[in-house]
Each structure stands twice: as C-alpha cells, then as structure tokens.
Amino acid sequence: MRIGLSYDLKETITPPQASCDDICEEYDSLETVELIATSLEAEGHAVTMLGGGREFLSKILQEKVDFVFNIAEGRGTYRGREAQVPSILEMLNMPYSGSDPQCLAVCLDKPLTKKLVALEGVSTPTWRVINDRRELHEINRCRSLFPAIIKPAYEGSSKGIRLTSLVEDAKQANEVIECLLDKYRQPVMMERIILGDEVTVGIIGNSPPKVLGVMRILPRQRNDCFLYTLEVKRNYLELVDYECPAGLEEKVLERIQTASLKAFEALGCRDFARVDFRISAGGVPYFLEINPLPGLGTHSDLVIMADKLGWTHRQLIGAVLNAALERYPQCVCV
Ligand SMILES: Nc1ncnc2c1ncn2[C@@H]1O[C@H](COP(=O)(O)OP(=O)(O)O)[C@@H](O)[C@H]1O
Ligand SMILES: [Mg+2]
Structure with missing residues (x-):
C-alpha cells in the first residue's frame, strides 16, 4: 500500500519571538519520523513523506497515497490543533490512522x-480553571486544592510543567499562574496533587x-x-x-x-x-x-x-x- 506519513518536524517550526523554550516540545524529530517510515516499510508499504502545515496541504493533493499514517501535532497554540490534519483528511475522504478530529480536539x-x-x-483530581488575570482572586477560594499543581489547560509533553509547578499556598499559586497565563496565552489549571x-x-x-x-x-x-x-x-x-x-x-x-x-x-x-x-x-x-x-x-x-x-x-x-x-x-x- 502507498502510505503517506504526516508529521510536524521540530526543525521546520519557526517559534514566534519571545516564546517559551518548550514551544516545540510536542513536535517530532527527523529520527522519529524516519524510524516510523522504516517500520512501515518493513511491513511492506511504500512511504511518502507528507510533512505538516502548508507542505502537507500541497503534498496531500499532489502525491498518490492510499492511506495516511498521522502523527502531526498541528500548528499554533489552538486547543484543536491536533485535529487539523485529520480534518483535512476527512474532507478529502482519505483513510488515516488514529483518532478523529473531535476526539483529538477534546x-x-x-x-x-x-x-x-x-x-x-x-476518579480525577479536583481542579479549578483560571481563565485570565481577572480570575486570579478566585485562587483564594480554592484552599482545599493545596498542595496543588499548576499547568496550562491545553498542552501536552509536560509543556509548562516544571519543578516550580507544585505550589503549597495561594501566594505561590498566584505567582505561577500569572506566569503561565502570560507565557502560554491560554487558561491555566490548578489541580490537587496526588x-x-x-x-x-x-x-x-x-x-x-x-x-x-x-x-x-x-x-x-x-x-x-x-x-x-x-x-x-x-x-x-x-x-x-x-x-x-x-x-x-x-x-x-x-x-x-x-x-x-x-x-x-x-x-x-x-x-x-x-x-x-x-x-x-x-x-x-x-x-x-x-x-x-x-x-x-x-x-x-x-x-x-x-x-x-x-x-x-x-x-x-x-x-x-x-x-x-x-x-x-x-x-x-x-
Ligand atoms: N494532579 C496531579 N498530581 C500529581 N502529579 C501530577 C498531577 N498533574 C500532573 N502531574 C505531574 O505532571 C506530569 C505531567 O502532567 P500531565 O497532566 O500528564 O501533562 P502532560 O500532558 O504535559 O503530560 C504528570 O505525569 C505528573 O507527574
Ligand atoms: Mg502526561
């Protein structure tokens, strides 16, 4: 079968100026992409590299593939970014691996x-979402959550989760939440530590x-x-x-x-x-x-x-x- 491989390479992403040092953490290395291609080839398939972003958009229309093996994380900081590539594949009625856009976005x-x-x-640890700076005062009402971990609401790969993410009280929580709101430009979660x-x-x-x-x-x-x-x-x-x-x-x-x-x-x-x-x-x-x-x-x-x-x-x-x-x-x- 002719399999297209969709992926987002760390090397091809240009981070916006003054972005966090983990902005590209979820993206894949060339080594990973080559490893997956080798494994697919060993299963008897011909692999076409489709990449991600605009490169993917043009290649998926040009290349002749029967199926797409998708590991593309998507672009930007949108919470629906992982749904980008599967949405296009569904629009083109192209078979692909993995979950559908709705699941990935959720x-x-x-x-x-x-x-x-x-x-x-x-069971899941109790939590509270702080959507923006105007909600910072809500932290005082969440004393039952301490000790808590502070994390961005729409990230993975431990982006924004550091040794400093564990907080014991409202003062510490306030500092870490403010910092994450500024850096990650999205709501922040305060979650009880297990x-x-x-x-x-x-x-x-x-x-x-x-x-x-x-x-x-x-x-x-x-x-x-x-x-x-x-x-x-x-x-x-x-x-x-x-x-x-x-x-x-x-x-x-x-x-x-x-x-x-x-x-x-x-x-x-x-x-x-x-x-x-x-x-x-x-x-x-x-x-x-x-x-x-x-x-x-x-x-x-x-x-x-x-x-x-x-x-x-x-x-x-x-x-x-x-x-x-x-x-x-x-x-x-x-
Ligand atoms: N409520 C929690 N209690 C204890 N540890 C937590 C909690 N939330 C996150 N962590 C720690 O942070 C790590 C990363 O958090 P997780 O929610 O899995 O985010 P990511 O999507 O970045 O992997 C976890 O693997 C765990 O070690
Ligand atoms: Mg995790």
Whole structure:
C-alpha cells in the first residue's frame, strides 16, 4: 500500500519571538519520523513523506497515497490543533490512522476531558480553571486544592510543567499562574496533587481496545513529591526508571486497566492512546490526562513500554496500522 506519513518536524517550526523554550516540545524529530517510515516499510508499504502545515496541504493533493499514517501535532497554540490534519483528511475522504478530529480536539483540553471521564465514574483530581488575570482572586477560594499543581489547560509533553509547578499556598499559586497565563496565552489549571505512584497505560485496537501494558515511572532518587516534569522528561535516562509490567497489587492494576479503557471509550479514541494516572495511597487511580496521539519515537513512553514487553517498534506500528485498516476495507494491502 502507498502510505503517506504526516508529521510536524521540530526543525521546520519557526517559534514566534519571545516564546517559551518548550514551544516545540510536542513536535517530532527527523529520527522519529524516519524510524516510523522504516517500520512501515518493513511491513511492506511504500512511504511518502507528507510533512505538516502548508507542505502537507500541497503534498496531500499532489502525491498518490492510499492511506495516511498521522502523527502531526498541528500548528499554533489552538486547543484543536491536533485535529487539523485529520480534518483535512476527512474532507478529502482519505483513510488515516488514529483518532478523529473531535476526539483529538477534546483531549487536548484537559479540563473538558476530565469532566467527560468523571461522568464515566473515573476518579480525577479536583481542579479549578483560571481563565485570565481577572480570575486570579478566585485562587483564594480554592484552599482545599493545596498542595496543588499548576499547568496550562491545553498542552501536552509536560509543556509548562516544571519543578516550580507544585505550589503549597495561594501566594505561590498566584505567582505561577500569572506566569503561565502570560507565557502560554491560554487558561491555566490548578489541580490537587496526588502524591502516589505515577503510571502510564498503553492502549491499542478497537472493538474492543486492549491494554498493551501499565508502566510505572519511578524517580531514581527517592522523592516524596516526584513530578514527571519537563526537566525530568528531557533527562529521563538519568532521572527515572521505567517498570513494565508495573509492580503494583493485582487489584490496583485491574482498577487502572478498567479506568483506562473507560476513558478511551468515553472519549471516542481509536487505534491507540496513552493514559496517565497517579495512584493514591489507598490504591485509587486518579486520571490526569489521555494522549490520543502519543509519541512514537524511541524516547516516547509508549515505545519504551512496548520494548519492555518485548515488542519491536515495527510490531507496535504494525498493530496501530492494522487497527486503523480494519475501518477501511477498501484499503487492501498489496
Ligand atoms: N494532579 C496531579 N498530581 C500529581 N502529579 C501530577 C498531577 N498533574 C500532573 N502531574 C505531574 O505532571 C506530569 C505531567 O502532567 P500531565 O497532566 O500528564 O501533562 P502532560 O500532558 O504535559 O503530560 C504528570 O505525569 C505528573 O507527574
Ligand atoms: Mg502526561
């Protein structure tokens, strides 16, 4: 099959002047794109690089492809940015991998996603959104949230989540929120901290989706309030150990798997996703967020998890592709 690969390369994005140093964090490296292309080729497909943004717009109209494997994160700081490429593909009636625009747009909005999963009975830490500076005084009414974490409402890849994001009181919260409102130009969340184990869950497939694995992320240095911040993600080889399967009690693992699948299905995810939780001292998984477009590079959590479970990168990409192809019987593999 002729597969187009849509992606946004870090190198091709020109950040606006005076932007934050993590503005390009979600975008992919050439190494990741080449790795995915190699895995698709190893599955017997011819791969055409489509890129992202304007390059994607012209190439998708020019190149002859039967299907698009999409990892494009989208452009700008819009909360619907991950929906940009899939929306165009739907307009062209072009088969593609991964979740649809509606799911991708919802899941980048963390507060909205939390409301939807909470409706399904999945626990999520209590939170409050501060939309702009005029709402800063609301912090005083949120004392029950402390200690809290402050994070941008529409980001991923730990953008805006630093060691300084953990706040103990209204004064600290005020400072961090003001700073994030200015830098990220979007609403900010203040969320109660869950100081337990950090796990991430991989899901693959549809009807029914299946849990690939539950991976625990352990700080190398004992740390009572470990946060998987940007600093940690950038230096993960030195700072954390990954444990998969996670060494948690069977009943806790079952709760995590049930909550993950509920979230995946409630949000209408397709083909694959990664769900992040913190586990309370009582063994309750607290949903933090879901990534319907998780990273697929060597350094990404889902790839590390698959590797720990004995899967090759090619097998992982093949599983995502096959899940997507089941939707499109017209895409016959030749
Ligand atoms: N409520 C919380 N309690 C404890 N840790 C949190 C909480 N929210 C975020 N974190 C920490 O910050 C990390 C990144 O937050 P997350 O919501 O997953 O954002 P991102 O989309 O950037 O990955 C988490 O993996 C976790 O370590
Ligand atoms: Mg996360």
